[in-house]
Amino acid sequence: MTFEHCVRCTICVENCPVYKVEPRFPGPKQSGPDAQRFRLDGEKSVDQWVKYCSQCRRCQIACPYGVDVAEIILKAQLKYGTEHISPFTAHLFANAYHLNALGSTFAPLANKAASFKAAKAVLNLLGISREPDLPEFRFFNMERGRRRKGKGRKVAFFYGCHLNFNRPDIGWKIRDMLVAMGCRVVMPRQTCCGLPALGNGDLDMAKKYAQKNASVLTSFINKGFDVLYACTSCGLTLIQDYPGILEAPGGKKIAENTYNVNEFLHSLLQDDKENRPLGRLEKRIAYHIPCHLRALGIGYPAAKIFEQIEGLECFVLDDNCCGLAGTYGFKKRNQDIAHKLGEIASIPIRALNADAVVADCGACRMQLGHYTGLSAMDPAEIIAEAMANSINNKKKSGHGIKRLFQKTPY
Amino acid sequence: MSTLMHDVVVIGGGISGLMASIYLAGKGYKTALISRGDPVCCLSTGCIDVLSTALNPLDGFGDLSEMHPYHLVGKKGVEQACKLFKEIMSKSPIPYVGSIRKNREILTPIGTFKTTCLVPQTMAASLGCRDEYVHVISFTGIKDFYPSYITSRLSNTGFSLYDAGVSSTLAIAARFEEKGFAADFATWITGLELPPGKVALPAVLGVNNPVAIMEEISSRINREVFEIPTLPPSIPGLRLFRALKAAFQDLGGDVFWGMPISSVERHGHIIEAVTLATSARATRVQGKAFILATGSFVSGGLFATRDSVYETVFGIPVHVPGARKDWFWNDFFTAGHPIEEAGIEVDSSFRPKQTTLENLFVCGSILARSEVMKNHCGHGLALATGLKAAKVCERKLT
Numbered sequence: 001m002t003f004e005h006c007v008r009c010t011i012c013v014e015n016c017p018v019y020k021v022e023p024r025f026p027g028p029k030q031s032g033p034d035a036q037r038f039r040l041d042g043e044k045s046v047d048q049w050v051k052y053c054s055q056c057r058r059c060q061i062a063c064p065y066g067v068d069v070a071e072i073i074l075k076a077q078l079k080y081g082t083e084h085i086s087p088f089t090a091h092l093f094a095n096a097y098h099l100n101a102l103g104s105t106f107a108p109l110a111n112k113a114a115s116f117k118a119a120k121a122v123l124n125l126l127g128i129s130r131e132p133d134l135p136e137f138r139f140f141n142m143e144r145g146r147r148r149k150g151k152g153r154k155v156a157f158f159y160g161c162h163l164n165f166n167r168p169d170i171g172w173k174i175r176d177m178l179v180a181m182g183c184r185v186v187m188p189r190q191t192c193c194g195l196p197a198l199g200n201g202d203l204d205m206a207k208k209y210a211q212k213n214a215s216v217l218t219s220f221i222n223k224g225f226d227v228l229y230a231c232t233s234c235g236l237t238l239i240q241d242y243p244g245i246l247e248a249p250g251g252k253k254i255a256e257n258t259y260n261v262n263e264f265l266h267s268l269l270q271d272d273k274e275n276r277p278l279g280r281l282e283k284r285i286a287y288h289i290p291c292h293l294r295a296l297g298i299g300y301p302a303a304k305i306f307e308q309i310e311g312l313e314c315f316v317l318d319d320n321c322c323g324l325a326g327t328y329g330f331k332k333r334n335q336d337i338a339h340k341l342g343e344i345a346s347i348p349i350r351a352l353n354a355d356a357v358v359a360d361c362g363a364c365r366m367q368l369g370h371y372t373g374l375s376a377m378d379p380a381e382i383i384a385e386a387m388a389n390s391i392n393n394k395k396k397s398g399h400g401i402k403r404l405f406q407k408t409p410y
Numbered sequence: 411m412s413t414l415m416h417d418v419v420v421i422g423g424g425i426s427g428l429m430a431s432i433y434l435a436g437k438g439y440k441t442a443l444i445s446r447g448d449p450v451c452c453l454s455t456g457c458i459d460v461l462s463t464a465l466n467p468l469d470g471f472g473d474l475s476e477m478h479p480y481h482l483v484g485k486k487g488v489e490q491a492c493k494l495f496k497e498i499m500s501k502s503p504i505p506y507v508g509s510i511r512k513n514r515e516i517l518t519p520i521g522t523f524k525t526t527c528l529v530p531q532t533m534a535a536s537l538g539c540r541d542e543y544v545h546v547i548s549f550t551g552i553k554d555f556y557p558s559y560i561t562s563r564l565s566n567t568g569f570s571l572y573d574a575g576v577s578s579t580l581a582i583a584a585r586f587e588e589k590g591f592a593a594d595f596a597t598w599i600t601g602l603e604l605p606p607g608k609v610a611l612p613a614v615l616g617v618n619n620p621v622a623i624m625e626e627i628s629s630r631i632n633r634e635v636f637e638i639p640t641l642p643p644s645i646p647g648l649r650l651f652r653a654l655k656a657a658f659q660d661l662g663g664d665v666f667w668g669m670p671i672s673s674v675e676r677h678g679h680i681i682e683a684v685t686l687a688t689s690a691r692a693t694r695v696q697g698k699a700f701i702l703a704t705g706s707f708v709s710g711g712l713f714a715t716r717d718s719v720y721e722t723v724f725g726i727p728v729h730v731p732g733a734r735k736d737w738f739w740n741d742f743f744t745a746g747h748p749i750e751e752a753g754i755e756v757d758s759s760f761r762p763k764q765t766t767l768e769n770l771f772v773c774g775s776i777l778a779r780s781e782v783m784k785n786h787c788g789h790g791l792a793l794a795t796g797l798k799a800a801k802v803c804e805r806k807l808t
Contacts, residue, residue: 011453011643013643020578021584060668061447061667064446064447258691295668297688299665299666299693300664300665340584347618
């Protein structure tokens, strides 16, 4: 729906995380449908504040009239980006993939360097916030790992930059779980999904990334593969933006054949119920729902799996944005916003006295782990632990799968 | 396409749909709640109007039109629904107070009084402040809240302005949730040296834990504090919605947010599944029974075209009062506007009349002849019919 369908009810405003902590941002209603009436082609944008929007898309989900509030704002951000000289950080973060690849190649060195105060000061001068913990790089990333494993149902795993460069252990856990459940898992050659470029006002670069991935993924889909994603933001980009704003060739096909890893696992577990693949797990967890999982409209599939795990106490929290929003919270300009939102999101988590905070999104995990002091886990880690506890699974053998069922794999 | 199996699928995430979902999830049924967006109760005052035409809402039943949905629920049913609602809310950070047998008044931001029944605890002290002194506190730069409306209407009042550093209701609410802010605020009030009486402020005492914040301020300044509901964005409405949603999720309910329903699968007299229009691959939600709680025109449950009114999900026939020219009155807000009667007619088991559908139940403001604005019965009707529809649905499932 276009801006003309907005009835100005302000439900989007009630759901905007940035609006409540940043007075310079007039909120989704005013920067979206309201301001859209005044935005003209061929006239230079003056609404600098559109850049405060973190694209969490909560407004769009909340709108009872189906107005694409976040998309209107995204287009305004891109318009602003092309008409003005972007700050250095925008160029830097738009290239997040290459930045990560560099960090991963020189991993021990890069991690050491980033831990120095002096390095933080230099980064701060460049416009990078001091507040969030910088992600640690891994040299042995998923690109360097094994690219094919298992037999059975064909799946292509789009692991995304965060798992690739920072948390390959989670990626391999997901791979091995899928193998254990009877899948042939392939890791296609892939690059950044394009969201960081889109979020930093560089539509052309985002399109280039999308084209590269799209040609690889469609070739797999044509061979009968299902595409799986673990990062909910990558997933949202593949499903919503590839056929949409990024106009990737074959985008519609990709969107139709792409599944969330937990959504897929849930259906596999459902089919395999008699074998009781999930064991007992005594844990109390706060499950923070990433904004982009909400926006995907598939419900909360990991929560459905958690329900089947005996002994697991799971509390679903879906009212707050963690505030990091990908590269958004790493910018000095957004430092205060990310800090305040991180604090707000941590309050209900702390109140639960949980053993761990669980989130599907790497950025949420970094942010909430930092602010709550709890260990931040991916749903896959919880599910893998429960699978490891299942007696029936221990009997399973197979190359490399055994590792999944050891108490401390990876 | 991915298929998800449920016992009951509730369509509409407002008060009525949430009430039905909570009841059924509490009984152990696998329940899915589908909503196109956040409900309009987020824009409401958060108060539960049961029936504001009589001092005791239950006494007012006699004055309602014969076909009013309240008669299908009965007085007992309404009482049960309100009791269950209060029970649910007592476990939330925002308990509700009030009696179903007695209406009460709360102060509005324009200095008038609104008749309602159950109110959030932050408005409990709002009763009976016509004679005693009330000091209204507003915030610098806040929009749509002008204490002078109140001070000019009520004689025994005064007002002060507090600078919270931010000016929107939501931003002020976020500040109240910061550590130490409420204490500083209380110290400032103490410094005002006010005459004895109550302190009123717009409803901005945080979103998550307002009662605790109110009690902190109240104990520090040693006087009663209450909130005045504001124009949207309305924080009491948001709290109400979130508390009910959390109650449903704690019972293991599934929520599907922000997705309209693109198609319905019918097999004879049975609805088998609905399909959610996600951006790409459709999600199919299958259920044994369905509850329709999509609300009236504002919520998008009903839609009016130039020559007809239709129901937006299943296309059930809609009761419309007379010809189109009869829907027009000069003043839309005049009590008893004919279009308020529009809606779905149901039988005693809340199944839509004029259809043969066996596993669909309808509740909330989409019901025909509910005349919510005339009777001031919005949230009360939603709670009562939501619970009742859930109960008949339960019988169908067993």
